[in-house]
Amino acid sequence: MIDLKAETHSLLANFELLKGLLSTYGPEAWQALRERAFRSYSEFGIPTLKDEEFKYISLRALEEGRFKPAYGATVDRYQVEQTTLGSVDAITVVFVNGEYAPELSSAHALPAGVFIGSLKDGLGIYEEEVLAKLGTIANLKGKLGSSNDERFVDLNTAYLSEGALVYLPSGVSLERPIHLLYLTSANHGPLVSHPRTLVILGENSDAKLLETYLGMEGVYFTNAVTEVSMGPNAILEHTKIQLEQADSIHIANISVHQAEQSMYTSNNIAFGGKIARNDINVWLDGEHTETWLNGASVGLDHQVIDNHTRIDHAKPNCNSFEVYKAILGDHAAGVFNGKIFVYEDAQKTDAKQTNQAILLSNTASINTKPQLEIFADDVKCTHGATVGQLREESMFYLRSRGIPKAEAQALLVFAFAAEVLAKVTIPGVREILEKLLFEKLELAQQAS
Amino acid sequence: MLEIKNLHARVEDKEILKGINLTVNAGEVHAIMGPNGSGKSTLASVIAGKSGYEVTEGTVELDGKDVLELNPEDRAAEGIFLAFQYPVEIPGVTNTYFLRAALNNIRKHRGVPELSMTEFMKHIKSKVQLMEMENSLLSRSVNEGFSGGEKKRNEIFQMAVLEPRLAILDETDSGLDIDALKTVANGVNTLRSPERGILVVTHYQRLLNYIVPDFVHILMEGRIVKSGGKELAFELEEKGYGFIEEELASKA
Numbered sequence: 001m002i003d004l005k006a007e008t009h010s011l012l013a014n015f016e017l018l019k020g021l022l023s024t025y026g027p028e029a030w031q032a033l034r035e036r037a038f039r040s041y042s043e044f045g046i047p048t049l050k051d052e053e054f055k056y057i058s059l060r061a062l063e064e065g066r067f068k069p070a071y072g073a074t075v076d077r078y079q080v081e082q083t084t085l086g087s088v089d090a091i092t093v094v095f096v097n098g099e100y101a102p103e104l105s106s107a108h109a110l111p112a113g114v115f116i117g118s119l120k121d122g123l124g125i126y127e128e129e130v131l132a133k134l135g136t137i138a139n140l141k142g143k144l145g146s147s148n149d150e151r152f153v154d155l156n157t158a159y160l161s162e163g164a165l166v167y168l169p170s171g172v173s174l175e176r177p178i179h180l181l182y183l184t185s186a187n188h189g190p191l192v193s194h195p196r197t198l199v200i201l202g203e204n205s206d207a208k209l210l211e212t213y214l215g216m217e218g219v220y221f222t223n224a225v226t227e228v229s230m231g232p233n234a235i236l237e238h239t240k241i242q243l244e245q246a247d248s249i250h251i252a253n254i255s256v257h258q259a260e261q262s263m264y265t266s267n268n269i270a271f272g273g274k275i276a277r278n279d280i281n282v283w284l285d286g287e288h289t290e291t292w293l294n295g296a297s298v299g300l301d302h303q304v305i306d307n308h309t310r311i312d313h314a315k316p317n318c319n320s321f322e323v324y325k326a327i328l329g330d331h332a333a334g335v336f337n338g339k340i341f342v343y344e345d346a347q348k349t350d351a352k353q354t355n356q357a358i359l360l361s362n363t364a365s366i367n368t369k370p371q372l373e374i375f376a377d378d379v380k381c382t383h384g385a386t387v388g389q390l391r392e393e394s395m396f397y398l399r400s401r402g403i404p405k406a407e408a409q410a411l412l413v414f415a416f417a418a419e420v421l422a423k424v425t426i427p428g429v430r431e432i433l434e435k436l437l438f439e440k441l442e443l444a445q446q447a448s
Numbered sequence: 449m450l451e452i453k454n455l456h457a458r459v460e461d462k463e464i465l466k467g468i469n470l471t472v473n474a475g476e477v478h479a480i481m482g483p484n485g486s487g488k489s490t491l492a493s494v495i496a497g498k499s500g501y502e503v504t505e506g507t508v509e510l511d512g513k514d515v516l517e518l519n520p521e522d523r524a525a526e527g528i529f530l531a532f533q534y535p536v537e538i539p540g541v542t543n544t545y546f547l548r549a550a551l552n553n554i555r556k557h558r559g560v561p562e563l564s565m566t567e568f569m570k571h572i573k574s575k576v577q578l579m580e581m582e583n584s585l586l587s588r589s590v591n592e593g594f595s596g597g598e599k600k601r602n603e604i605f606q607m608a609v610l611e612p613r614l615a616i617l618d619e620t621d622s623g624l625d626i627d628a629l630k631t632v633a634n635g636v637n638t639l640r641s642p643e644r645g646i647l648v649v650t651h652y653q654r655l656l657n658y659i660v661p662d663f664v665h666i667l668m669e670g671r672i673v674k675s676g677g678k679e680l681a682f683e684l685e686e687k688g689y690g691f692i693e694e695e696l697a698s699k700a
Contacts, residue, residue: 392499397536400496401550401606402524402557411549415540415589422540 010067011192011221012042015158018069025161026123033135037157044151053149056335056367057277057306061249067192067221069159072099073185075216080104080183084432085212085241090179091116093164097184098193100162108176113169116178119196122165126200130165134198137227138255140281143312144341144373152277153253156194156225163196166209170202170231177208177426184244186218195224199238203231203259208426209238213252215245215272224252230262232286237265239424241433244272246301251277260286260315267423268324270297270305271436277306284311284318284346295324296420298440299332299364306335313346313379322353325420327413329360329444335367340381342374349376353383358390358416360444406445413441449474449645450495450614455506457494464490466670467506472614475642479656479681480649482667483689488649489533491667492618495647496530497523510614524550525557527613531603531620538590543602546590547572547609554610575608579635597628604635615639616647621655633658653685666692 015038023031046062047054075096080086093116094104100118115122123130135157140148164180182195199209213222222244230236244250250273258264270276282291297305305328311320326334336355357366370383390412398408414437421433450472457465464487472478482488494501495508497520508515510526518526538546551571552562563571576583579601591599600620607615617636621629636659640646648659656664656678664680665672666689674680674692684692 393536394538396498396520397532397538398546398550399520400498400524400530400532401546401610402521402554403546403549404521404553405519407549407553408521411541411546412538415538417540419540 009046009063010065011046011062011155014067014069014192018159022159022161026120027127027131029131030160034158034160037154041151041154041158047149047151051149052147053308056333057275057304059249059275061275062221065190065219065221067190070097070099070184070191070193070220072096072101073187075101075104075183075185077104079216080181083183083214083216084243084436085179085181085214085429088177088179088210088426088428088432090177090210090426092179092181093117094181094183095162095164095195097186097191098162098182098195111172111174114172114174115165115167117165119163119165119198122167126165126167129167129200130198133200133227133229137229137257138225138253138281143283144343145339150253152223152251153225156196156223156253159194160196163198166197166199166207168201168205168207171204172202173206174208177210179210179212182213182222182224183216184214184218184220184222184248185216186220190219190221192221192223195222197224197226199226199228199236201228201230201234201236204233205231206235209236210426210429211238211240212243213241213250214243215248218245219247220245221249222251224250226252226254228254228256228264230256230258230264232259232261234259234262236263237267237425239267239426239429240269240278242270242272242276242278243436244276246272246274248273249275252279254278254280256280256282258282258284258286258289258291261288262286263290265292265423266294267420268293268295268307269421269433270307271440273303273305275304277308279308279310281310282312282320284313284315284320287315287317289318291318291320292423293320293322293324294420294423296417297325297334298327298417298437299334300329300440300444301332302330303332304335305332308337308339310339311341311351313340313342313349313351316345316347316349318346319350320352323420324355325417326357326366327360327417327441328357328364328366331363333365333367337369337371338383339371340373342376342379342381344375346376347378349379349381351379351381355385356416357387358413359387360413410441410445414438449511450647451507451509453507455494455508456504457490457501458504459490459501463504464670465494468670468672470665470672472645472647474645476663477640477646477648477659477661479661479664480647480667481651481653481664481681481684484651486667487670488651488667489618492530492616492647492649495616496520496528521553522557524610525554529607529610529612529615531600531607531615531617533619533622535591535599535603537592537594539592541590542587543590544586547606550606551610572609575605578608578638579605580631581605596623597625600624600632601628601635604632608635608639613643614645614647616649618649619651620648621650621652629655630658653681656681668692
């Protein structure tokens with residue numbers, strides 16, 4: 001939808017405002033990249049419910065909200081440590097309202113050639129590598145499917161400036177986890193930030209990455225894009241935790257490019273935000289890769305949590321496993337759309353997809369849509385979706401042992417999501433997530 | 449202790465129990481035997497409070513208290529324990545957490561102090577040994593990925609931990625090899641005590657070689673048609689359920 005009415009919405013208007021400033025940032029080639037992305041975004045504007053890929057998520061709040069471009073805010077180390085994920089033992093890079101905060105980030109001795117820090121600093125060392133990858137991974141050009149929608153990637157690219165770079169050269173196995181912590185404190189009115197993360201993993205490298213979006217205050221819109229490039233045999237455990245403020249809008253696009261024999265695990269945890277949308281696109285561009293997409297989301301109140309995943313099996317002999325779970329209470333609405341494309345070439349593909357939801361109230365809802373498009377003939381693809389209440393027989397089992405109904409119910413709901421949280425192996429993080437889950441479910445119980 | 453009088457129960461339109469009378473005194477072990485579809489498992493489920501069964505007539509009392517009035521968790525708190533024929537897998541809940549929650553709820557109900565984690569671990573240590581269980585099973589999710597034998601063993605382990613007044617074993621022998629059967633029986637025998645009643649529901653006499661009952665009742669078509677001592681089980685094993693049918697027919 002072209003939005004050229006008198007009241008041009010803030011996401012477009014900001015561009016005119018920032019254009020000059022943005023052009024001073026990064027290599028010259030990026031100016032053209034921004035302009036192109038901006039034009040592409042402007043052509044379509046904010047999606048409506050008529051757009052296939054945004055059918056169940058109303059983004060009118062984006063149109064109505066007057067979001068100012070974000071600039072840093074004063075947050076001190078103590079405040080960071082007080083947040084739920086602020087003291088995870090990791091190589092930590094902190095951003096406040098999209099702006100890199102070196103004083104809050106941790107310095108660690110890194111193996112030779114490894115870079116973990118801001119995109120700006122990273123450009124000074126790995127400009128060629130960054131230019132080669134940035135914008136090419138979060139890109140569906142030439143891929144299957146007619147309803148590809150990349151407008152929020154374009155919007156992010158239009159405002160390309162600050163961001164994070166993780167670079168591991170070949171053969172490096174990083175013991176300590178990496179934590180990219182995106183904090184937002186909108187204490188001076190609604191703001192918008194466009195965090196950009198680029199992860200480049202060389203051949204045979206191995207890392208654990210935690211990507212956290214944590215709201216501290218206010219009303220805001222986070223529009224994040226993360227690109228991951230995995231070399232042959234690389235291994236990555238990528239945990240994304242979304243804990244935005246209750247009045248915020250969070251839209252994130254994660255794109256992954258896997259070379260042969262690489263192994264990618266995504267743990268996608270969404271607890272926060274008023275409107276939360278997450279797209280994960282994985283492109284399997286080498287044989288014998290393995291992909292795990294695990295998702296857990298909990299929505300209460302009027303939260304909308306929309307997860308779209310897409311796996312492109314472009315080469316033979318690749319395995320992908322996907323488990324997405326949602327717990328929805330009050331008036332919350334969940335969406336799951338899982339696309340799996342098996343290309344003509346991709347014989348011996350093995351893809352399994354499961355989506356499960358528990359509805360805690362009569363007013364909560366989930367829309368789930370598996371979408372398998374298979375163009376090869378020798379493949380194994382399965383999908384299954386269950387929506388419902390807790391299993392009667394599990395309830396009886398617990399109660400027959402003396403556990404009261406309400407407690408048994410809470411235990412089973414907790415366990416349902418905890419199974420996904422258990423996939424996170426970064427020390428201490430699983431426990432934090434379990435505690436958050438527990439607290440959130442207690443709120444659900446009070447509300448019911 | 450357990451007093452069942454004229455119990456009738458149905459599932460939807462089908463009457464399954466057609467007037468059960470049974471008294472189990474503390475310290476006694478009773479076996480309920482019967483062919484498939486005779487109502488054995490229904491009887492066990494009705495006593496434990498599983499939903500889906502409608503009691504149309506009769507009473508079940510434990511120490512004079514009306515059991516049918518109570519929800520399943522209160523029945524457990526009053527001392528009823530059912531070892532399931534098909535134990536349920538509960539991913540995401542560890543055995544330890546589950547059992548401690550169960551035990552502490554029962555203790556709370558009885559007005560005795562709850563156990564701390566340390567006290568609880570001390571309490572279950574000997575029971576783990578009794579059931580010859582791997583310690584690692586404690587930190588695994590309840591029954592998840594357990595073999596058939598491990599599941600049944602876990603049921604008796606839970607029984608040992610919760611120390612019920614009345615234990616009902618629903619086809620605990622099904623799917624067990626001889627070694628597992630011996631371990632399970634040994635666990636049950638250790639729990640025999642003057643304060644506790646045990647009801648063993650089984651199709652075959654095999655388990656009763658190891659858990660020797662004081663009384664045997666034959667259940668057919670929703671009624672107890674014959675009661676006797678342990679020798680009745682041997683007779684049944686030898687002659688099959690057919691002989692009872694013939695006996696009944698000749699009486700009629």
